Structures are given as structure tokens and as C-alpha cells.
Amino acid sequence: MCVKDLSFGYDKSLILENINLSAKSGEFIGILGANGSGKSTLLKNLLRLIEPKSGIIKINDKPLKKYTLKELAQTIGFVPQKSAISMPLSVFDILLMGRFSYLKNSFENYSNMDIKKVNEIMDLLKISKFKDRIANSLSGGEFQRVLLARALISEPKALFLDEPTSALDLHYAVEMMKICKNLTKKLNLLSLMVIHDLNLASMFCDRLIMLKDGKICYSGAPRELFKKEILKEIYCLDCKIIEYNGSFFVIASKD
Numbered sequence: 001m002c003v004k005d006l007s008f009g010y011d012k013s014l015i016l017e018n019i020n021l022s023a024k025s026g027e028f029i030g031i032l033g034a035n036g037s038g039k040s041t042l043l044k045n046l047l048r049l050i051e052p053k054s055g056i057i058k059i060n061d062k063p064l065k066k067y068t069l070k071e072l073a074q075t076i077g078f079v080p081q082k083s084a085i086s087m088p089l090s091v092f093d094i095l096l097m098g099r100f101s102y103l104k105n106s107f108e109n110y111s112n113m114d115i116k117k118v119n120e121i122m123d124l125l126k127i128s129k130f131k132d133r134i135a136n137s138l139s140g141g142e143f144q145r146v147l148l149a150r151a152l153i154s155e156p157k158a159l160f161l162d163e164p165t166s167a168l169d170l171h172y173a174v175e176m177m178k179i180c181k182n183l184t185k186k187l188n189l190l191s192l193m194v195i196h197d198l199n200l201a202s203m204f205c206d207r208l209i210m211l212k213d214g215k216i217c218y219s220g221a222p223r224e225l226f227k228k229e230i231l232k233e234i235y236c237l238d239c240k241i242i243e244y245n246g247s248f249f250v251i252a253s254k255d
């Protein structure tokens with residue numbers, strides 16, 4: 001993926017300005033920044049949910065705007081921060097919907113290959129036991145894993161995640177990060193995650209992109225960016241940095 005000179009805004013106010021970044025398959029990248037820095041807006045541009053004012057976004061050397069919706073669904077898997085499902089659908093039914101882009105027309109039934117792919121992903125994420133459960137009956141951590149499975153059903157090349165750990169307790173948050181990191185490597189995905197938890201980002205992300213006021217201020221490995229001066233600039237945060245087992249952890253100052 002390549003993003004070049006991307007800018008976005010409403011009316012005359014720019015929310016993103018001159019964004020340049022590149023990412024490759026097998027990378028697990030965290031997008032960091034204070035509230036209002038432009039993280040989710042950047043993700044929406046990459047998902048083509050909104051149209052940039054200027055700049056180019058390419059995935060697999062093809063401009064994003066030239067993808068059909070079906071091609072886009074087969075190229076990018078998306079895990080939202082949260083998803084409300086009002087109908088009493090089973091986990092299997094929800095996952096099967098992820099194969100919709102492979103149907104030749106709206107009247108065609110799902111194939112044996114579609115059903116096989118659903119079963120493969122359920123096995124991969126260890127959620128086969130939830131197959132016949134109504135999705136609304138699952139816990140937050142269980143349901144988040146279902147959303148991740150749905151994003152993978154279409155066999156995407158890229159996986160975009162919007163704060164997937166924000167509503168999870170520490171056990172499920174760490175589990176979700178482990179799963180995403182392992183799948184990124186195993187399936188050779190380009191994974192891009194908006195995340196607020198600095199310590200989880202340090203533990204699992206290969207590279208971090210730090211935004212402030214709609215601009216990329218820093219890009220690099222956690223060990224390069226977890227400096228008191230940098231976190232003070234990005235978050236206005238007074239803190240200490242502790243290294244343990246190769247990861248860097250942020251301890252906020254109480255004073």
C-alpha cells in the first residue's frame with residue numbers, strides 16, 4: 001500500500017494534511033495519536049468511505065478509486081470498533097455474509113467453497129464452538145473475534161482495524177492482539193490498526209505511525225518512538241518509559 005500527499009477536510013478546514021506512508025504485506029502497523037489527531041479519518045480514507053481532497057492511495061499498485069466495490073471487499077478486510085446487530089443471526093450466518101462479494105449475482109446461493117472457507121476461518125480463530133450461537137449472546141471478546149473472522153472470510157490482502165481492543169478487558173485485549181499479529185504473519189497480510197493503548201502497541205506492532213493535528217509526525221519501531229520527549233509532543237503526556245523483555249512500557253506521571 002502506498003499513500004502519497006493525501007489531504008482531507010470539510011469546507012476549508014483540513015483534518016489530514018500531506019499524508020505519506022507505505023506499508024507491505026506481513027507488517028502489523030499501529031496508528032497512534034491523541035483524540036482528534038485524524039486517526040479514524042485516515043482509516044476512513046483508506047477504506048474509501050470518504051473521498052480525499054487530494055493525493056493518491058494505492059493498494060497492490062492500483063489506485064483505490066479504480067476498485068469496484070466487489071474488488072474492494074475482496075481486497076480489504078475491516079474490523080470496526082464495535083458493530084450493532086439487531087437481528088438474531090447465528091455466528092455462521094454472519095460469517096457467511098462475508099462471502100457476499102464472491103456471488104456472481106444477488107440470486108445465487110452460496111457455494112460449497114464459501115461454506116468451506118467459513119469453516120476454515122472458524123477453525124483458525126477457534127470459534128467453531130460458537131457456530132450456532134446467536135451473535136448477540138456472545139461476550140464482548142467473543143464477538144470481537146467473530147468480527148475479525150468476518151473480515152477474513154473474503155480472503156483479503158489487507159486488514160484494517162479501528163480500535164478493536166477498546167471495549168475489551170486486558171485478557172481479551174492481549175488475546176486479540178496476539179491473534180492479529182499471528183494472522184498478519186501467517187496469512188501475509190498488510191495489517192493497519194488504530195489503537196489507543198500505547199503498551200499494547202509497543203508489545204505487538206512492528207511499526208508505529210504517530211499523528212498530530214492531521215499530520216504524520218513520526219514513523220518507526222516502538223523502540224525508536226517510545227521516548228519521553230516524543231510522547232510529550234504527541235500526547236502532552238508526562239511519563240516514564242520502562243523496557244522489559246524487549247518491549248517498552250509507558251508509565252504516566254501522577255504529578
